Every structure is written in C-alpha cells, then in structure tokens.
Amino acid sequence: LSAHKSREEILVNLVIDSLTILVVDSFATVRLEKIIDVGSGGGIPGIPLAIFKPETRVALLESKGKKCFFLKEVTAELGLNNASVICARAEEAARKKPLRESFDAVLSKALAPLNVALEITTPFLKPGNSAFYYKGPRYLVELKEAEGALEVLGCKVKKIWEIEVPWIKRKNYLIEIKKYTPTPSSLPRRAGIPQKKPLP
Numbered sequence: 001l002s003a004h005k006s007r008e009e010i011l012v013n014l015v016i017d018s019l020t021i022l023v024v025d026s027f028a029t030v031r032l033e034k035i036i037d038v039g040s041g042g043g044i045p046g047i048p049l050a051i052f053k054p055e056t057r058v059a060l061l062e063s064k065g066k067k068c069f070f071l072k073e074v075t076a077e078l079g080l081n082n083a084s085v086i087c088a089r090a091e092e093a094a095r096k097k098p099l100r101e102s103f104d105a106v107l108s109k110a111l112a113p114l115n116v117a118l119e120i121t122t123p124f125l126k127p128g129n130s131a132f133y134y135k136g137p138r139y140l141v142e143l144k145e146a147e148g149a150l151e152v153l154g155c156k157v158k159k160i161w162e163i164e165v166p167w168i169k170r171k172n173y174l175i176e177i178k179k180y181t182p183t184p185s186s187l188p189r190r191a192g193i194p195q196k197k198p199l200p
Contacts, residue, residue: 017134018045019052020163020172021107026130032056032104038090038121039063039111043071045134046107050075050083059103061086061093091191094123094183101182106131114142114175115149115198122153123183130158131177139173149199154181 022028033056037046040060050058060075060083062068068087075083086093093099106125111117114133125131135142143157150156161174188194 015048017165017172018048018109020165021045021049021132021134021174022052023163024132024161024174024176026158026176027105027132030104034059034103035105035107036061036099036103036124037107037109038117038124039108040071040085041067041110043074045109047071047074047078047080047083049107050080051078054082056082058083059086059099060084061088061090063087063089089191090120090124091188091194094120094188099124101126104129107134108132109134112195113145113198114139115146116194118146118149118153118155118177119188119194119199122155122177122179123188125179127154127179127182129179131155131179133175133177135173135175137171137173139175143175145198150177152199153179153183153187155179 035056036059038061040046040062043060046058046060060071062071062085065087068085071085075085100123103124104126106121108117108121117133122131155177158176158178161176163172163174165172
C-alpha cells in the first residue's frame with residue numbers, strides 16, 4: 001500500500017516525514033486527547049503518531065475497504081490500543097454526532113487540494129483548535145485557492161511551518177489552520193461534490 005520500496009525510503013518518506021509535526025509546539029506540547037487522520041491510506045501520518053503519542057487516541061479514517069483492513073491488521077499487530085479505524089467517507093462521517101466537532105486536532109496528508117480538504121476535514125475539529133495539512137512546494141498556490149473556503153468554514157491560517165526532512169533534500173510545509181466558529185450545518189456537502197465544485 002505504498003510506492004516506497006526500500007526500508008530506507010519507508011523510514012524517511014513515511015515514518016520520519018509523518019513525525020516532522022512533532023516540532024510544532026501547538027501539536028507536540030499541548031495535551032490532545034483525540035486526533036483524527038482523515039484519508040489515512042496506509043496509516044500515514046496516523047500510525048507513527050499513535051506510536052509516539054500513546055496518551056492520545058488516534059482515529060484513522062479511510063474510505064477504501066482494503067486499506068481499512070490493512071490498518072486494522074497493522075494496529076493490532078503493533079498493539080496500538082490508542083488507535084482505531086473508521087471505514088467511511090469523510091463527508092458522511094463528519095455528519096455523525098459522535099464524530100462531528102469532537103477532535104482536538106485534525107491531520108491530512110495527500111488527501112486533496114487544500115480548498116477541498118478543508119471542507120471535508122474541519123467539520124471533525126472542535127472550534128478553537130487546529131488542523132494540520134502536510135503540503136509540498138505548491139502550498140502558496142493552494143492557500144490562495146482556499147481563501148474562500150477558509151472564510152466559509154470560519155477558519156484562518158495560524159502558521160506555516162517549513163520543516164527540513166532529515167537525510168533527504170526536501171522540505172515539508174505544514175499548514176496550521178485554526179477553526180474559530182462551528183462548521184455550518186450544510187457542510188460538508190455530499191460525497192464527491194467538494195471535489196467537483198470546491199467552495200468559492
């Protein structure tokens with residue numbers, strides 16, 4: 001479930017890459033009871049963070065059945081009692097009361113462009129807390145395209161973290177978005193619509 005073949009590639013591009021968020025004060029030094037990795041895929045960044053933050057409950061949200069099965073197998077094999085797998089579309093899960101606006105932090109890596117990711121991830125986040133988006137060098141373009149979505153969703157950019165990934169010549173850009181108001185009840189829209197018609 002990963003394009004990275006060698007152990008070294010997996011270590012650097014998946015595990016260490018995921019853990020770069022631990023240099024972010026508002027994530028690493030704050031007590032977070034519950035966080036959610038939306039579009040977890042192969043468990044990145046959720047599983048490495050569940051290992052390094054055993055005091056935090058980590059929800060791994062994934063829509064594809066095969067990947068959900070993989071996540072359940074891995075978390076069981078690793079004995080990660082603080083990790084749980086939710087097999088559902090984010091747009092549908094975010095409308096359920098036990099999940100909506102119930103998490104202390106939201107994580108998203110390689111899910112969608114920021115204007116789309118915001119709509120399908122911030123509904124999980126408690127107002128007053130932050131969501132973190134792992135982005136590449138196009139992050140400024142994505143931020144510009146997401147200005148309308150940020151306003152509609154009651155969110156603002158709190159900080160952009162530029163982080164050097166150890167051992168490889170690459171930078172991570174972690175965008176920290178703070179949510180100030182509850183998500184409008186009409187959002188997120190039905191599955192597929194945010195991708196086809198991003199918020200203006």
